[in-house]
Amino acid sequence: MKNRTIIFEKRPVGKPTNEVFKFVEETVPQPENGEVLLKTVYVSVDPYLRGRMNNSKSYVDPFNLNEPITSGIVAEVIESKNSQFAKGDVVAGMLGWSEYQVSDGAGLYKVNSNVTPLSVYQGILGMPGLTAYLGFTEIRQPKAGETLVVSGAAGAVGLLVGQIGKLLGCHVVGIAGSDEKVELLKSEFGFDEAINYKTTKRMNKSIAEVCPNGVDIYFDNVGGEISDGVIMNINKFARIIICGAISLYNETRIPMGPRLQGSLLVNSALMKGFIVNDYSAQFPKTIVQLTKWFLEGKLKNKETVVEGFENIPNAFIGLFEGSNIGKMMVKI
Amino acid sequence: MKNRTIIFEKRPVGKPTNEVFKFVEETVPQPENGEVLLKTVYVSVDPYLRGRMNNSKSYVDPFNLNEPITSGIVAEVIESKNSQFAKGDVVAGMLGWSEYQVSDGAGLYKVNSNVTPLSVYQGILGMPGLTAYLGFTEIRQPKAGETLVVSGAAGAVGLLVGQIGKLLGCHVVGIAGSDEKVELLKSEFGFDEAINYKTTKRMNKSIAEVCPNGVDIYFDNVGGEISDGVIMNINKFARIIICGAISLYNETRIPMGPRLQGSLLVNSALMKGFIVNDYSAQFPKTIVQLTKWFLEGKLKNKETVVEGFENIPNAFIGLFEGSNIGKMMVKI
Numbered sequence A, B: 001m002k003n004r005t006i007i008f009e010k011r012p013v014g015k016p017t018n019e020v021f022k023f024v025e026e027t028v029p030q031p032e033n034g035e036v037l038l039k040t041v042y043v044s045v046d047p048y049l050r051g052r053m054n055n056s057k058s059y060v061d062p063f064n065l066n067e068p069i070t071s072g073i074v075a076e077v078i079e080s081k082n083s084q085f086a087k088g089d090v091v092a093g094m095l096g097w098s099e100y101q102v103s104d105g106a107g108l109y110k111v112n113s114n115v116t117p118l119s120v121y122q123g124i125l126g127m128p129g130l131t132a133y134l135g136f137t138e139i140r141q142p143k144a145g146e147t148l149v150v151s152g153a154a155g156a157v158g159l160l161v162g163q164i165g166k167l168l169g170c171h172v173v174g175i176a177g178s179d180e181k182v183e184l185l186k187s188e189f190g191f192d193e194a195i196n197y198k199t200t201k202r203m204n205k206s207i208a209e210v211c212p213n214g215v216d217i218y219f220d221n222v223g224g225e226i227s228d229g230v231i232m233n234i235n236k237f238a239r240i241i242i243c244g245a246i247s248l249y250n251e252t253r254i255p256m257g258p259r260l261q262g263s264l265l266v267n268s269a270l271m272k273g274f275i276v277n278d279y280s281a282q283f284p285k286t287i288v289q290l291t292k293w294f295l296e297g298k299l300k301n302k303e304t305v306v307e308g309f310e311n312i313p314n315a316f317i318g319l320f321e322g323s324n325i326g327k328m329m330v331k332i
Helices: A046-054 A118-122 A127-140 A156-167 A179-187 A203-210 A224-232 A259-266 A276-295 A309-319 B050-051 B118-122 B127-140 B154-166 B181-187 B201-210 B224-231 B261-266 B276-295 B311-317
Strands: A003-008 A021-027 A036-044 A070-082 A090-096 A099-102 A147-151 A171-176 A193-196 A217-222 A233-243 A257-259 A271-275 A303-307 A327-332 B002-008 B023-026 B036-044 B070-080 B091-096 B098-104 B148-153 B171-176 B192-198 B215-220 B234-242 B256-258 B270-273 B303-307 B327-331
Touching: A003 A309, A021 A309, A036 A090, A036 A118, A036 A309, A070 A118, A070 A193, A090 A099, A090 A118, A118 A303, A118 A327, A127 A156, A127 A217, A127 A276, A147 A156, A147 A224, A156 A171, A156 A217, A171 A179, A171 A203, A171 A233, A171 B002, A179 B215, A193 A203, A193 B127, A203 A224, A217 A224, A224 A233, A224 A257, A233 B261, A259 B234, A271 B261, A309 A327, B023 B311, B036 B091, B036 B118, B036 B192, B036 B311, B070 B118, B091 B118, B118 B303, B118 B327, B127 B154, B127 B215, B127 B276, B148 B154, B148 B224, B154 B171, B154 B215, B171 B181, B171 B201, B181 B192, B181 B256, B192 B201, B201 B224, B224 B234, B224 B256, B303 B311, B311 B327
Parallel strands: A147 A171, A147 A217, A171 A193, A217 A233, A233 A271, A303 A327, B148 B171, B148 B215, B171 B192, B215 B234, B234 B270, B303 B327
Antiparallel strands: A003 A021, A036 A070, A036 A099, A036 A327, A070 A090, A257 B256, A271 B270, B002 B023, B036 B070, B036 B098, B036 B327, B070 B091
16 A cells, blocks of 8 residues: 655745655555554644744754654554554644654544544644634733734634634734635624735724724734734733744745834833743643533634645645635645 | 023934023022922933933823923922921932922932932932842843843943842843943953943854853843844743833834844743833832842942033933943932
8 A cells, every 4th residue: 555755855945835845655654563553634734834944943843854744633543553542543643744654652642533523633622722722811811801913813823812812802803814814704703803914005004993992912923014013003011922923934034124122112011922832731721621612612613624645735835825714734 | 599490492303412401590499388399419310211302102201392301319308398308308209300399299208318328219229220120030030040131231220130130140241332331340240241232243143152051031221233132042931121222212213123023932032121110019129128238238339420410411411322330310
């Protein structure tokens, strides 16, 4: 039986292209004692993977050339020589971009396959859900009535942050990259206001219009000029969380912008980088809360599912073109 | 008896000049019931006053044109019609730039005139001391062994932050603007290392050399390119406090620089604006601690005292030329 794997062939400069990836075909590996054989079901593609393609220090190690790319994967156990897993179990974890692979089980966890669709473990009940909940609630301490602005609002994390903001009583404003996304944020996901940054001439002014009481919390997934406009509207004691900076990931020079120290100073404002893995001790109780909200219908799942192993690279590249709404993943 | 007052005549554009100020001469006012007549002893000149000269929203209201400029002042009560103050009391508070003035006592507090010199109430036991202690210890949670970098290190606040850092067991690096200041930081104030930013070609590299374990805490009084170089060396979980941005106060355009979001993100780092008045509830216990350290000789006082009421404007302008070491003030 043939098994395809995607190898990291070439470090990208600027926006990634198909040259970054190389498909190889081998036979399906056989599990040894203590191992399981996994069949990949869903592959997550995430903006942060772009950072791992650079050969530079960051919060996760860079990918090694000539090795499989890894990301969050949901897989089915199709053969087990490990007593902790049985054939038919569904597991999630950081795994390689292969149709089949063996694992000793380290870092894998069994998911409840009664909670469906299984893709939810890539979204609300996976890394994006943990990021949205912990980044927003633990760090920003939102209070009812405060104004929350979310950039990348139609992305996997942004869509959840906005919904959680509404559950906690905030005035929620989303920023996204198309009229379709803007409409969806308001009609389906309860955002009070949404802005299409591609058709907005002055973000500063647009934010002021939809945030009449200023901005108390800014959950930033994008960085760059969008953020400049938001930060010009912050209130005293504003909290800015830097969760991502997708607008900057493909930059080949150090990006320049207005210095923010003055705004932070006069507003006693806080800006903090957020990496979800720093909060792993809180994952279990957070998953309980997110599962509850999901099963009660309070958090809506939204995903863009691309079909077919061969389309993983294009799904990843599409992240930087804004081609997803909600969590982007590939179904194998 | 004649009484001189300095009026805010003209809003500066860029670096302030003598045109900003106008001296007027009137007779000494007479206190009414409930008032005291004060004779000014020390006038504090501070970089933050530059912000109040702009007609823009900030953490303190802008100065009104044609009114006396105000700042922290130590004064002697020379006549009292207020039962809370007696002739001979020494008081401190926000007062006008006049040789004599009346006050109803609101916002004034009596200082212990046995703790000398009285100028210490403009420094260690005044706003700079509160700023240094609360900004550094309450917000940054320093741990022994961590590396602290202080910019504006030979200024009123910086000099105290560095000394408190040493008391708490940090590796302390100061950045200042002359070889004389650098030498003084190391020889008199216990800084482990100090850098003259005016003769340093690449701040990034210089910081790396004197901070072999990276930067855990950056107490920033200056902003601008100096900060860019420091921030390139921050560690995971670094804390950056924005206490001032003297390098930017005279800018007439929005200053540009490298975007910091990426560095904050990959390091899970925090950056926060700090305004001492937000922490006024903690002033009394902080003054107790600072007085103890001062009387024990653990915190050394350092000041640049200019003599003469007529020299207040030049003392203020001199702040932006780095002409002070420690607290800059004018003795009347």
